[in-house]
Amino acid sequence: MTARLARWLGNGCHVHVKLYVCKYTHYTGENPNVGQLTIPALNFGMLMGWQSPMTPILQSPTGPAPEPISDETISWMAAITFMPPIFCGFMVGDLADRWGRKITTLLTALMLVLSWTITLFSLRPWALISSRAVAGLACAGCYVVIPLYLKEIASDNIRGALGSLFILSQNLGYLVVYVAGDLLSFDTVLWLCTAVPAIFLVAFIAMPETPVFLVKQGKIKEARAALAWLRNTTTDDKDLEEAIQQLEREEEYARSMKKATWKSI
Incomplete structure (x- = not known):
């Protein structure tokens, strides 16, 4: 029982430390100029x-x-x-x-x-x-x-x-x-x-335009470069591509919504 408990605690501690390191690494990847x-x-x-x-x-x-x-x-x-x-x-x-x-x-x-x-x-x-x-x-x-x-x-x-x-x-x-x-x-x-x-x-x-605005303007290549600069990574990063696709989906959804008018206020 003692050996099982030790193995269980060891695995649990390993998982928590691993998750913490991942999050910390992502955090330090942010460009300090922000x-x-x-x-x-x-x-x-x-x-x-x-x-x-x-x-x-x-x-x-x-x-x-x-x-x-x-x-x-x-x-x-x-x-x-x-x-x-x-x-x-x-x-x-x-x-x-x-x-x-x-x-x-x-x-x-x-x-x-x-x-x-x-x-x-x-x-x-x-x-x-x-x-x-x-x-x-x-x-x-x-x-x-x-x-x-x-x-x-x-x-x-x-x-x-x-x-x-x-x-x-x-x-x-x-x-x-x-x-x-x-x-x-x-x-x-x-x-x-x-x-x-x-x-x-x-x-x-030296700061870039925001990726959100660039996506709104249809400048996907520039948005990818700006996001790469902000995240301290390269433009061919897989996570970066997923983020750009998410921004495109959000922009499509925003355009599908009806715009507010002074009359509605």
Whole structure:
């Protein structure tokens, strides 16, 4: 009995270890560049948190602004960021379907860079408010196209982790700018906040379009190459071919569904 039990436990342990190694290997096969997609959320968190430590400096008579910023301007800066997404959120989704997820993500990063650049060159009330309005356009992109991009390029076993990391990155952005605002000068913080999306903008050019969008466009060869890059494998991988076929079936099903209209809403 003891010998049987030992053999049974040994077989059971062998099976569990084998399954774990398979899953771990699949996980490490993901291209590490996928993680950079959380950087826009990090920078948007920095943008939202920047106003809190910088308001006393902007309102100081000896601050960097040409004149002390009024409470009314500060209120507009806080409020206007969330106005553009109300009207532009659906437009970002439409752009992602027309131009692709990659181009729309690049535009989102460009809006973040433009927002910080306006603040770099002018601290007058109109510039500060305009900067936050442009940031509102980036907000729409951050919460529409980037989660979509993450969902379409991540494998099943890390999709949830990346989604959680997206929200965590925004909260981390708050923390970074609070700490930086206490330790660094006003100008240094601004340059730091501008550098983050600028570096992402350059680095993201190397990222591929999502396989899902490429399949929608009928670009099967490009979709296979993009998926191979994302999975760190070759285009002749059997698992890769199965994944492409699954995407084609999902696209056929999506096209067979009736499209929603404004009338149905």
